[in-house]
Amino acid sequence: MRAHPVERHRTTRIGWLRAAVMGANDGIVSTASLVLGVAGAGAARADVLVAGVAGLVAGAMSMAAGEYVSVSSQSDTERADLERERKELATDDDAERAELAAIYVKRGLERDLARQVSDQLMAHDALGAHARDELGISELTTARPVQAAFASAATFAVGAGLPLLATVLAPRSLLVWVVAASSLVFLALLGAMAALAGGSRWQASVARVTFWGALAMGLTFGVGALFGTTVG
Ligand SMILES: [Zn+2]
Numbered sequence: 001m002r003a004h005p006v007e008r009h010r011t012t013r014i015g016w017l018r019a020a021v022m023g024a025n026d027g028i029v030s031t032a033s034l035v036l037g038v039a040g041a042g043a044a045r046a047d048v049l050v051a052g053v054a055g056l057v058a059g060a061m062s063m064a065a066g067e068y069v070s071v072s073s074q075s076d077t078e079r080a081d082l083e084r085e086r087k088e089l090a091t092d093d094d095a096e097r098a099e100l101a102a103i104y105v106k107r108g109l110e111r112d113l114a115r116q117v118s119d120q121l122m123a124h125d126a127l128g129a130h131a132r133d134e135l136g137i138s139e140l141t142t143a144r145p146v147q148a149a150f151a152s153a154a155t156f157a158v159g160a161g162l163p164l165l166a167t168v169l170a171p172r173s174l175l176v177w178v179v180a181a182s183s184l185v186f187l188a189l190l191g192a193m194a195a196l197a198g199g200s201r202w203q204a205s206v207a208r209v210t211f212w213g214a215l216a217m218g219l220t221f222g223v224g225a226l227f228g229t230t231v232g
Helices: 011-040 045-091 093-106 111-135 145-169 172-198 202-231
Strands: none
Touching (some): 011 145, 011 172, 045 093, 045 111, 045 145
8 A cells, every 4th residue: 555645735724814914905005095195195104003903903894804704605505505404315326326326427327236335325424425525525625604704804914014024114205115015025935925825936926916016005095195195
C-alpha cells in the first residue's frame, strides 16, 4: 500500500485564506482611501484619524452584517434541501436509489456498478450520500454564519489597521505619501502571499491588487482635494 501525501490539493486551504486576504484587502483599500480623501481635503491629523477609525468600525460591521446575512441564507437553503431530502428518503426509497445511481452513471459508472455503489453508500449513510452527491453539501461547505461574520470583520479590521498605523506614525506633511506607499506595499505582499499559497503565479496577483488599490486611493484623494478646495 502506498502512503498518500498529506496534502494532495489545496482547495480547502484556499477557501479560508482567500476570505481572509479579501477581508484584509478591503480593509486596506477602503481605509487608506478614506484617510487620503480626508487628508487631501486638508484636514488635520486628528480629524484624519477620527475618519479612519470610524471607517474601520463601519467597514468591519458592514462586512460582518453582509457576511452573516449571506451565509445565513445559504445555510437556510441547505437546511431546507436536507429536510426535503430526508422526507424523500423516508417516503420513496426506490426512487432515491435510482436517482443516486443515475447521478453515478452520469459521472461515468456503468449502470450495474452505479446501482451497487448507490446501494452500498445508502446502506452506510443514505442522507449523507444524497447530501454530498445530489445536493453538493459536504461538511466542509456547511455554512457557519457567526464564524464567517466574525472572520470577515476581524480580517477587515486588521487590514484597516495598517493605513491607520501609517497615519499615526507619518509626519503630517508626508502623510499622504506614506499612507499610499505603505498601503500599496501591504496590498502587494498580501496578493503575492495569496497567490503563492494557492500555487498560482504571484506577478499577476500583485499587479491586480496594486492597480485597483492605486486607482481607489488616487480617485478618493482627488475627490477629497477637489471637495476641500471648493467647500472648505
Ligand atoms: Zn435524493
